[in-house]
Amino acid sequence: MKAVVFNGPEDMELQELETPEIKKGEILLKVANSAICGTDVRIYTGKKTKDVRTPSIIGHETVGEIVEIGEGVKNYEQGQRVGIIPIISCQHCDACLNGLENACENRQAIGYEFDGGFAEYVKIPSEAVEKGNLLNIPDHVDFSEAVITEPLACCINGLRKSNVKLNDTVVVIGAGPIGLMHVQLAKIAGAGKVYVSEIVDHRRQKAMDAGADGVVNPETESLQEKIKEYTQGKGADVVVMAIGVAGLVNECASLLKKCGTLNLFAGFTKGEWSQIDPNAIHYNEINVVGTTASTRQDNRNAMSLIANGKINTDVITTPGYSLETIEAAINDVMDGSGMKSVLNIN
Ligand SMILES: [Zn+2]
Ligand SMILES: [Zn+2]
Incomplete structure (x- = not known):
């Protein structure tokens, strides 16, 4: 698969990597769209370093189609269109128990600890699958609209x-x-x-x-x-x-x-x-x-607002980028010439 590898500040490289192998409890997602977050820009420029690995695949605003399901996975099926809820919370720390799973003390996230969406495929780890971190996209909602669910x-x-x-x-x-x-x-x-x-x-x-x-x-x-x-x-x-x-x-x-x-x-x-x-x-x-990040329920509400036609997504996004043009996508966010850059991936 094609993937953009983040090697360090201002060092990203399009590479051909092995498509992730799916084990028990995991899901393989074929990415349709990923969007550039302000946080990705801060990672790219070296302003954010916390929880960022090198080399790694970043990107956490990602939607796509489930193409492979590991043994034992419940509640999801092949062909389902989903968006990623990136924060994987532990559900047993003080923050989680106080309703702040977005600020989980043991949080891990797709696009940080786990490889993210600037690639043709993403492996969804079993802990994310178990916790329901894939959100169904209703049939009438385009991937290009659903891609703003997480920031929303x-x-x-x-x-x-x-x-x-x-x-x-x-x-x-x-x-x-x-x-x-x-x-x-x-x-x-x-x-x-x-x-x-x-x-x-x-x-x-x-x-x-x-x-x-x-x-x-x-x-x-x-x-x-x-x-x-x-x-x-x-x-x-x-x-x-x-x-x-x-x-x-x-x-x-x-x-x-x-x-x-x-x-x-x-x-x-x-x-x-x-x-x-x-x-x-x-x-x-x-x-x-x-405010930091969002809960799973916030993500459900965001998808629902989009599905109900309550959000003008067109003013928020600038479509037309790809893995090949990811640096332009980041730069256009950085200098304000575009809005939220959206990559077409598959
Ligand atoms: Zn984001
Ligand atoms: Zn927690």
């Missing part, structure tokens, strides 16, 4: 942590694919107004296409002034950071009204620190929350 699930987890309520004003920082998912989910959750800050011109347009009520270009106008103006001086109920820029945390907190919630949703670069005014948190009783 992470945003659903983020929405829960942000506690968006009816008629809230939400500010999303960054109109990349994740930002646009937050815009759409906030609207579905009942937000009254959603505003988006983004420096790339075509992405601000995409934010409006995704349902935003207003956009700000923080390079040419003051984000704080603009949000004040939009909210008649009140500030936002929720601010979601969909870009991992540590230096922006304090400014984002300053956009909130009293008791508002700041969600540090994006991953940040290891070693970079933020300064924050503790009195802004103290006097304004601001909540600062984070």
Whole structure:
């Protein structure tokens, strides 16, 4: 099979490898589409190193068809179209038992500890098969739509942590694919107004296409002034950071009204620190929350929202890449020229 092997930062190579052999309890998935995650970009640039092996096959936003089933596998069949839920949780640590399997203390993941989806085939390990980490794709849902299930699930987890309520004003920082998912989910959750800050011109347009009520270009106008103006001086109920820029945390907190919630949703670069005014948190009783990954139930909800036609997937994705053009796919995410790059694999 063809696979892209990650050897280290900025070193990826298309190779011909043996197609994985399937043993008891395992499943072989023929990959239809894989998408580039912001985390893949951070792995590629060396900004994320935790749990990343070299050499390995990364990629965790993957959909495809089951082509082989190991002995003893229940609940799945050959020919079934499925999406991967990458996080394999242990189900017995404190985090898992407290309903936070996304943050499992013993978590393993496809695309990290196990080889992932930037290949023609992926082996689904038995622990993932047992835990139901393959999600059925309804017949009427295209692979190209279902491929955003996992990142959408992470945003659903983020929405829960942000506690968006009816008629809230939400500010999303960054109109990349994740930002646009937050815009759409906030609207579905009942937000009254959603505003988006983004420096790339075509992405601000995409934010409006995704349902935003207003956009700000923080390079040419003051984000704080603009949000004040939009909210008649009140500030936002929720601010979601969909870009991992540590230096922006304090400014984002300053956009909130009293008791508002700041969600540090994006991953940040290891070693970079933020300064924050503790009195802004103290006097304004601001909540600062984070979000990591998603639960299996979040993934089910994400697939269901897509199947119900609630998510505009077209504004989120840029199709047409392949294993051969994976570096272009990554670069186009990195410089903001595309949205979420989607590879056609089989
Ligand atoms: Zn992802
Ligand atoms: Zn656990």
